[in-house]
Amino acid sequence: MTTIEENFQKIHARIRRACASAHRDPHSVRLLAVSKTFPAPAVAEAIAAGQSAFGENYVQEGIAKIAAVAALTTASSRPETAVEWHCIGPLQTNKTRLVATHFDWVQSIDRLKIAQRLSEQRPAHAAPLQVCIQVNVDGGANKSGVSPAELPALAQAVAALPRLRLRGLMCIPEPQADFALACGVFKEAQRLFHALNQQQGLALDTLSMGMSEDLEAAIAGGSTLIRIGRAVFGDRALKTAG
Ligand SMILES: *Cc1c(COP(=O)(O)O)cnc(C)c1O
Numbered sequence: 001m002t003t004i005e006e007n008f009q010k011i012h013a014r015i016r017r018a019c020a021s022a023h024r025d026p027h028s029v030r031l032l033a034v035s036k037t038f039p040a041p042a043v044a045e046a047i048a049a050g051q052s053a054f055g056e057n058y059v060q061e062g063i064a065k066i067a068a069v070a071a072l073t074t075a076s077s078r079p080e081t082a083v084e085w086h087c088i089g090p091l092q093t094n095k096t097r098l099v100a101t102h103f104d105w106v107q108s109i110d111r112l113k114i115a116q117r118l119s120e121q122r123p124a125h126a127a128p129l130q131v132c133i134q135v136n137v138d139g140g141a142n143k144s145g146v147s148p149a150e151l152p153a154l155a156q157a158v159a160a161l162p163r164l165r166l167r168g169l170m171c172i173p174e175p176q177a178d179f180a181l182a183c184g185v186f187k188e189a190q191r192l193f194h195a196l197n198q199q200q201g202l203a204l205d206t207l208s209m210g211m212s213e214d215l216e217a218a219i220a221g222g223s224t225l226i227r228i229g230r231a232v233f234g235d236r237a238l239k240t241a242g
Pocket of ligand 1: 057172211212231
């Protein structure tokens with residue numbers, strides 16, 4: 001068994017344990033493998049291990065890798081796997097066309113202008129772009145994300161755009177000193193998520209939160225999509241960007 005396969009087994013075991021303690025169905029939590037800085041062959045190995053959804057932070061790196069992974073998986077004549085690519089990094093307006101063209105999801109929407117451009121630039125032949133709004137749930141000063149106060153208006157405006165489909169919220173809270181504090185922050189994100197469905201008439205199904213260090217607290221707090229980099233692919237500090 002390869003290291004990446006072993007890592008997936010460990011993460012799936014962590015997800016099962018966290019769901020058991022939170023009295024949740026393990027199928028209610030999806031795993032996004034965050035492949036930023038890791039090369040295309042590592043992604044191909046993850047696909048061979050059964051993983052199908054990948055996250056990238058940097059647009060140019062992500063687009064090069066999407067092409068490289070497609071070439072690798074075709075060359076190896078593996079059965080056709082539908083791979084889903086999520087853009088999870090901060091977005092600039094000059095990159096929206098590339099993102100709208102190459103990605104399936106964007107989780108880092110934090111202002112209307114970006115969402116409008118993505119909707120206008122999404123190719124007509126492609127499915128609507130699946131999007132999440134990034135919310136700054138704990139008020140971290142140097143974090144991107146819309147404030148909870150501005151969230152309902154932004155969610156309504158994004159939900160009305162024709163070529164986007166608003167799926168939910170994404171957050172990256174600051175690390176907390178203990179499990180209970182971390183759960184509290186994640187539950188606040190879940191409260192905002194439920195409020196959009198119950199008070200704003202939206203039908204959101206995705207709450208993207210939890211990384212390698214805090215996936216247990218995120219699952220206890222209601223996460224439906226955890227984003228895992230290092231616990232799948234290894235230590236980023238030992239790799240060169242590529
Ligand atoms: C890098 C990154 C992750 C994955 O973090 P790990 O600590 O490697 O699991 C998840 N979400 C976002 C937005 C990231 O930038």
